[in-house]
Amino acid sequence: MESTTHSVFRPVSPHTLELITAHNREQRCNFLMASNYVNPAAAGLGHLLSSLVPVGPEGPRVSYLLSSGLEALSGAIKLARHSAVRAGRDEGGWVLLIDELGTYQEFMDPVESGSEEALIPHVVSAPSAKDAAHRHAGVAWEAVIVVREDHTDLRDTALLDLTRECRGRGGLVMLCATELELSAPDLFANPLDADVMVFGETLADRQVPFGALTMSPAAHSVWRNHVDCFAHTSTYGGNVLCATLVWDALDRAGHVTEEHRTVLGAINADPRTTVDYWGRHINPDIAGMAQVFNLNVDVVRASGGRLTTGSGRDVIDCAGGFGSNLRGHNPPDLVPEVLQRHDPGHDYFADLEARLAELTGLPHAFPSVSGAVGNHTAVTLAALATPKRRTVVTFSGNYGGKTLFSLNLSKHGPQKTESDVDAFRPYYANLAYIDPFAPDAVDRLLALLRTGDVALVWFELVQGASCRPLPGELVRAIDRHRAEYGYLVGVDEVLTGGWRTGEHYLAHQDVLGRADIVTLGKTLSDMTLPSAVVMVSDEVRARAEERAPAHVARMRTEFRHNLGAHISVHALDAVTDTTARAEQLAAYAELRTSLARLCRTSKVLGGVSGTQAHLKLTMGHRLLAFPHGSTPGTLLTLALSDLIHQRCGVYMPLLAIRHRVAADRADLRELVARLQGGTKGITPLMIYRYAIGRILHDKVPWLSRLLIGRAARPQVPAGVSATPRTVGS
Numbered sequence: 001m002e003s004t005t006h007s008v009f010r011p012v013s014p015h016t017l018e019l020i021t022a023h024n025r026e027q028r029c030n031f032l033m034a035s036n037y038v039n040p041a042a043a044g045l046g047h048l049l050s051s052l053v054p055v056g057p058e059g060p061r062v063s064y065l066l067s068s069g070l071e072a073l074s075g076a077i078k079l080a081r082h083s084a085v086r087a088g089r090d091e092g093g094w095v096l097l098i099d100e101l102g103t104y105q106e107f108m109d110p111v112e113s114g115s116e117e118a119l120i121p122h123v124v125s126a127p128s129a130k131d132a133a134h135r136h137a138g139v140a141w142e143a144v145i146v147v148r149e150d151h152t153d154l155r156d157t158a159l160l161d162l163t164r165e166c167r168g169r170g171g172l173v174m175l176c177a178t179e180l181e182l183s184a185p186d187l188f189a190n191p192l193d194a195d196v197m198v199f200g201e202t203l204a205d206r207q208v209p210f211g212a213l214t215m216s217p218a219a220h221s222v223w224r225n226h227v228d229c230f231a232h233t234s235t236y237g238g239n240v241l242c243a244t245l246v247w248d249a250l251d252r253a254g255h256v257t258e259e260h261r262t263v264l265g266a267i268n269a270d271p272r273t274t275v276d277y278w279g280r281h282i283n284p285d286i287a288g289m290a291q292v293f294n295l296n297v298d299v300v301r302a303s304g305g306r307l308t309t310g311s312g313r314d315v316i317d318c319a320g321g322f323g324s325n326l327r328g329h330n331p332p333d334l335v336p337e338v339l340q341r342h343d344p345g346h347d348y349f350a351d352l353e354a355r356l357a358e359l360t361g362l363p364h365a366f367p368s369v370s371g372a373v374g375n376h377t378a379v380t381l382a383a384l385a386t387p388k389r390r391t392v393v394t395f396s397g398n399y400g401g402k403t404l405f406s407l408n409l410s411k412h413g414p415q416k417t418e419s420d421v422d423a424f425r426p427y428y429a430n431l432a433y434i435d436p437f438a439p440d441a442v443d444r445l446l447a448l449l450r451t452g453d454v455a456l457v458w459f460e461l462v463q464g465a466s467c468r469p470l471p472g473e474l475v476r477a478i479d480r481h482r483a484e485y486g487y488l489v490g491v492d493e494v495l496t497g498g499w500r501t502g503e504h505y506l507a508h509q510d511v512l513g514r515a516d517i518v519t520l521g522k523t524l525s526d527m528t529l530p531s532a533v534v535m536v537s538d539e540v541r542a543r544a545e546e547r548a549p550a551h552v553a554r555m556r557t558e559f560r561h562n563l564g565a566h567i568s569v570h571a572l573d574a575v576t577d578t579t580a581r582a583e584q585l586a587a588y589a590e591l592r593t594s595l596a597r598l599c600r601t602s603k604v605l606g607g608v609s610g611t612q613a614h615l616k617l618t619m620g621h622r623l624l625a626f627p628h629g630s631t632p633g634t635l636l637t638l639a640l641s642d643l644i645h646q647r648c649g650v651y652m653p654l655l656a657i658r659h660r661v662a663a664d665r666a667d668l669r670e671l672v673a674r675l676q677g678g679t680k681g682i683t684p685l686m687i688y689r690y691a692i693g694r695i696l697h698d699k700v701p702w703l704s705r706l707l708i709g710r711a712a713r714p715q716v717p718a719g720v721s722a723t724p725r726t727v728g729s
Helices: 014-025 040-052 069-086 129-135 157-168 217-223 240-252 258-269 271-281 284-292 334-339 348-360 371-385 406-410 441-449 472-480 538-547 549-557 562-574 578-601 631-648 665-679 684-695 701-708
Strands: 062-066 095-098 123-126 143-147 172-176 196-199 211-215 299-303 306-309 314-317 364-368 391-395 431-434 454-459 488-492 517-520 532-536 605-611 614-619
Touching: 014 240, 014 334, 040 062, 040 211, 040 240, 040 258, 040 271, 062 069, 062 271, 069 095, 069 143, 069 172, 069 196, 069 211, 069 217, 069 371, 095 129, 095 157, 123 129, 129 157, 143 157, 157 172, 211 217, 258 271, 271 284, 314 665, 334 562, 348 364, 348 517, 348 532, 348 562, 364 371, 364 538, 364 549, 371 406, 371 454, 371 488, 371 517, 371 532, 371 538, 371 549, 391 406, 391 441, 431 441, 441 454, 441 472, 532 538, 538 549, 578 605, 578 614, 578 665, 614 631, 631 665, 631 684, 684 701
Parallel strands: 095 123, 095 143, 143 172, 172 196, 391 431, 391 454, 454 488, 488 517
Antiparallel strands: 062 211, 196 211, 299 306, 306 314, 364 532, 517 532, 605 614
């Protein structure tokens, strides 16, 4: 078995397996929306952390729940930089890590390029406050972050001087407790009066992927609006299973009181209380928006492609954990085939690597816990493999995540997630963006390639938010010039991989030669545990190891989670039957044809984007034609999505259809039947009235009721079931 000595995870305990087994058998919904799923487990954990973590004055503390300590630290640095930008300070976004063991420096500057050219610029590590004061005198720090070890002296005079100076100019002081075990007696102590505390996998007793960024109300204030509330989210963040396991670990460590249990009981018993506490302690603005457009679905059971609500309503799930749904919610074979047979002594990641090598043609796997961390790992490997080159080329409209490097790949993406220009500056200095749909896109690409400095060309073949593929001419150009100019090609298949977009496991397998680096995620989770993987060629691994063997070895083990790998490889093996795959391809082809026919007769729908299990409906009427991402366009899209949810029993936020990949024909035919019956009477005026009515719901209830009228009344076509279906259906 390959050593996992340096993994942040321990082998899962029998107790953890029992809890996951119970979760599956009770058919609890685990993933639904990316970091935005309003659920009792996250709400209860947010309340618990608010009471345990003494940041800022008394009052509701907010915790962003993520999948690793590295993601949480990324969020903390972004928060400090955004706060500086909002306050009008533009002195370079410098952040100091007091990190005695250098735990995080390799992630910031793996090629040792220096703070200006680093993948994450202007993050400086020092072993002590005294060393930092000597070597970096006069630097205006936007944050001082202390990475705590068991013996860290938080009363050190030099440290107190540094933090006092940072605060004096408006910066934030943060404590990073990712290295402290759950048993540490002062795990939640805050003698520095830090504004923010960062936690990692130890809060889950190293059993499952987890991270948390807990902020004082004042520190969080920069993200308290309807745009910046999306500044740091992740696909798997705040999932029910990990939140439940963290609560359990904290309980067994003696941190949970009877008062906490009483509050959790109230949260579990009442959906309105769930929203209240989730809004107080997880993300207030997203909670408000969720209530406006009914995104906070009260799911009591989730099975296959269906959700059952507290009122007993059967809903077809097209959110699918934002594309994470491979086989459906709570696969019925997970308990007997995986959880009851799991052998902690067996290396399941080696099995997963071998299986993915067959599917992708790339032989080496690097584990991750999210697509964003995977993308960071991918670019790190590319940088190490091409140390004499600096430029990374990517395309506007791309989305790569929200961690410190992956946000570079999302900077000109589909989502407006910050209200200030360059809110998280400085970004990577050598990243070039091209509009892939511009007439001169190929010419601009070639001009960059001819400089001889391009290390990596990175892209999503099909851009996730719009389901829009990159132009064929551009993709062919990327492929054609690889040998001539010597750059690496990296493809983000976090959303498009896993058979979601076609016959092959990867979307790009039909349109260009095998990429050098590919990131995978979402469907690898099998809707159970956060999981992602980076696959690379022999050449990339060998060249990266030659440059930095210790860091490459660390990346091979850092996020290695044996149970997660077992779940992933079992899911892959369960859906590779050739006959079943052919049937699913035919079923999705029929779905797209049926949806196109529906759109042609609709008064509001304009067409279908995407292919297979990666589809999106568009708005078609001229009264609904607003630019993608604009405020009115987003509001109207949310309103139509909610009307479809209420009238059709189909949950498809932002009109995206990301049903489970392994759907059957009956699933998809019923989806079409529901949409046909429920959208028939929807007009542009109805959408406007409904949007205004929902916005006024709490402000002017009588006017809201008048505007909405009967628009949201369920419209179940004759012969279509509205009752819950059985497990695996």
